[in-house]
Amino acid sequence: MPSVARRSHQPTANGNDKSSNANRNRRQNIAQQKKSLPIASVEKRLIEEVRKNDILIIVGETGSGKTTQIPQFLFDAGFCREGKVVGITQPRRVAAVTVAKRVADECGVDLGQKVGYSVRFDDSTSNSTRIKYMTDGLLLREALLDPYLSKYSVIIVDEAHERTVHTDVLMGLLKNVQLARSNSTSDGRHLNNGDKNVNGFMSLDKDNGQNGNFLKKDHRDKSSPLKLIIMSASLDARTFSEYFGGAKAVHIQGRQFPVDIFYTRHAETDYLDAALITIFQVHLGEAPGDILVFLTGQEEIEAVERLINERLTKIPEGSRKLLVVPIFAALPSEQQMRAFAPAPSEFRKVILATNIAETSVTIPGIKYVIDPGLVKARSYDPGKGMESLIVVPTSKSQALQRSGRAGREGPGKCFRLYPENEFEKLEDSTMPEIKRCNLSNVILQLKALGVDDILGFDFIEKPSRAAIIKSLEQLFLLGALTDDCQLSDPVGRQMARLPLDPVYSKALILASQFNCLEEMLITVAMLSVESIFYTPRDKYEEARTATKCFGSPEGDHITLINVYRAANDLLEKRTMEMNKMKSEKVLRKWCKENFINSRSLRHARDIHRQIKGHAEQMGLSLASCGDDMLQFRRCLVASFFLNAAVKQPDGTYRALASGQVVQIHPSSVLFRKKPECIIFNELIQTNNKYVRNLTRVDYLWLTELAPQFYAMQN
Numbered sequence: 001m002p003s004v005a006r007r008s009h010q011p012t013a014n015g016n017d018k019s020s021n022a023n024r025n026r027r028q029n030i031a032q033q034k035k036s037l038p039i040a041s042v043e044k045r046l047i048e049e050v051r052k053n054d055i056l057i058i059v060g061e062t063g064s065g066k067t068t069q070i071p072q073f074l075f076d077a078g079f080c081r082e083g084k085v086v087g088i089t090q091p092r093r094v095a096a097v098t099v100a101k102r103v104a105d106e107c108g109v110d111l112g113q114k115v116g117y118s119v120r121f122d123d124s125t126s127n128s129t130r131i132k133y134m135t136d137g138l139l140l141r142e143a144l145l146d147p148y149l150s151k152y153s154v155i156i157v158d159e160a161h162e163r164t165v166h167t168d169v170l171m172g173l174l175k176n177v178q179l180a181r182s183n184s185t186s187d188g189r190h191l192n193n194g195d196k197n198v199n200g201f202m203s204l205d206k207d208n209g210q211n212g213n214f215l216k217k218d219h220r221d222k223s224s225p226l227k228l229i230i231m232s233a234s235l236d237a238r239t240f241s242e243y244f245g246g247a248k249a250v251h252i253q254g255r256q257f258p259v260d261i262f263y264t265r266h267a268e269t270d271y272l273d274a275a276l277i278t279i280f281q282v283h284l285g286e287a288p289g290d291i292l293v294f295l296t297g298q299e300e301i302e303a304v305e306r307l308i309n310e311r312l313t314k315i316p317e318g319s320r321k322l323l324v325v326p327i328f329a330a331l332p333s334e335q336q337m338r339a340f341a342p343a344p345s346e347f348r349k350v351i352l353a354t355n356i357a358e359t360s361v362t363i364p365g366i367k368y369v370i371d372p373g374l375v376k377a378r379s380y381d382p383g384k385g386m387e388s389l390i391v392v393p394t395s396k397s398q399a400l401q402r403s404g405r406a407g408r409e410g411p412g413k414c415f416r417l418y419p420e421n422e423f424e425k426l427e428d429s430t431m432p433e434i435k436r437c438n439l440s441n442v443i444l445q446l447k448a449l450g451v452d453d454i455l456g457f458d459f460i461e462k463p464s465r466a467a468i469i470k471s472l473e474q475l476f477l478l479g480a481l482t483d484d485c486q487l488s489d490p491v492g493r494q495m496a497r498l499p500l501d502p503v504y505s506k507a508l509i510l511a512s513q514f515n516c517l518e519e520m521l522i523t524v525a526m527l528s529v530e531s532i533f534y535t536p537r538d539k540y541e542e543a544r545t546a547t548k549c550f551g552s553p554e555g556d557h558i559t560l561i562n563v564y565r566a567a568n569d570l571l572e573k574r575t576m577e578m579n580k581m582k583s584e585k586v587l588r589k590w591c592k593e594n595f596i597n598s599r600s601l602r603h604a605r606d607i608h609r610q611i612k613g614h615a616e617q618m619g620l621s622l623a624s625c626g627d628d629m630l631q632f633r634r635c636l637v638a639s640f641f642l643n644a645a646v647k648q649p650d651g652t653y654r655a656l657a658s659g660q661v662v663q664i665h666p667s668s669v670l671f672r673k674k675p676e677c678i679i680f681n682e683l684i685q686t687n688n689k690y691v692r693n694l695t696r697v698d699y700l701w702l703t704e705l706a707p708q709f710y711a712m713q714n
């Protein structure tokens, strides 16, 4: 294939010719690539299977072309006639966005037209969108407004092996939607459940409610059953097949390019150091090609980023051309996209990623994967009602997915930083998230969908009874459920509409009554990001002095508000004279001087903008309590009363709801002050149990502001 560069030496009439040639070349390349994918040769047979089976399970190697090609096959086979849409869910937004971009490109259309994506807070679809990529959580939200998911002819649940809590709930929901749609009469009435429901539900929108809405839409007739496809590279097809009553499973053979797997001889004692050494070994010893390293979280990624940059200064100048690009969930989308952009040609790119880059995505240029074999996972103790994040070994299927990120454009190599016999000991697949997380959010959504009997819901794997009951209890205490376990109106309904954890949703609703919504919006945004303060070990004292000016004697919540407002003031003062780029620069400089993590702050500002929009839409009163922070602290108690702790004689604290003994984390502004009673937002479990993000409160406020819990206790 002649390269664009070579062509540019030839005389051309004008620049347009050049770019149209380049475009033509690109299109030919893409067409060629599509044809060479293993899946291309089975298009016809796959479509036949979809026609014959209402539920189909597809298992095919990573990179075989499932995610990008199958939706296009379905489109070409007529599944999008009469305005119908093929929907593809992904566990992660970054996958939904990047795959949609790629498929739009392959189809030669603008993103948002025939091909689009929709993720929380970001919608790139239009009336003409026929192939729609989205997160599983988003499809669940859509079901609140359109219980029959009537615009979809096919829904593909991709990367089902990840078993996110949303995927699992979606599975139960889709099973019922499919049944309801195949049992609908031509006037749209559902035969089994009378007028009322699919999952037993009514729509969230009141005037969209029980009887009216779905009877009007004539496309929910018998002629439009919903096709379901469950897809992954590393799926235990039997579990899914059994769940869907013996659904057919097909396997797509073949992968595009080989990936050689390497293991260490012995277990590594320091996996970060091992990762660092491997990065430099690849950089200095292997053929060109970018590197993807899997780490467990933002802090770790940022630490490794610094270490790489430090080490780079110590190697010969000619070998320094290594560009480090981080990618993790809390990074704003534009910054995440930097990982997908090519590095300048003289550089090798090393991407430091969490498991958000583990499935579905193709990062162009990646030839080497470095996998320490660890992941940060949620863990939940229903007895104590506490959720925490812990670092655990990956499963075999995660390891497979990770190595599958290489070998997509050519042969690749994967370096697993553990011995081969350790691999054999790994679990085959990850424990479903639904079995290890707080279920309040899921239950709130199911309730909003009208599912009354949560314990009886057809989960693919049931969460424990104790976890369900604990979460029902929490929702009741938050006022989201009535005495007879129905969604309360308006509080429960409002909470279900906010795309936040239920306690945070409740905090916003209460804050509008306490006249401190402005402060609470900032607090929730700042609490939603990882580590606002950044304290390098070698500059500990300097950092403490710099951040002192934001510190509030009342605690960390107000301290966070102070930081946010100081940044805002700075930007407001300068915006008049500066364009956006300059103001970003100023903010970055200010953050650096004040030991604030500028990425986290930007992310918090982004979240703030979005949740403020939701609060406005819901008509919540956007007042500020001004200097009267007492109101705000009282509101914290009314919202987060389940996280209250009191000081014990030995200086430790007892968390009142769970009875656990905890300590104040050294990063808190109240670390030395040790007030009598506190409200906290986070529990971290290391050798000790630490609470972080806390505020001093009055013990008596607990019974006054949360009598539903504390009056019962006394």
Ligand SMILES: Nc1ncnc2c1ncn2[C@@H]1O[C@H](COP(=O)(O)OP(=O)(O)OP(=O)(O)O)[C@@H](O)[C@H]1O
Pocket: 037, 060, 061, 062, 063, 064, 065, 066, 067, 068, 069, 098, 102, 232, 233, 256, 359, 360, 361, 362, 364, 404, 407, 408, 409
């Ligand atoms: N953005 C992209 N740039 C270049 N090539 C791409 C891009 N996206 C996909 N491809 C090509 O298409 C192939 C198929 O990708 P696709 O995501 O459809 O595979 P998959 O079978 O769904 O893989 P996985 O199970 O890993 O999600 C990739 O291996 C790669 O060669």
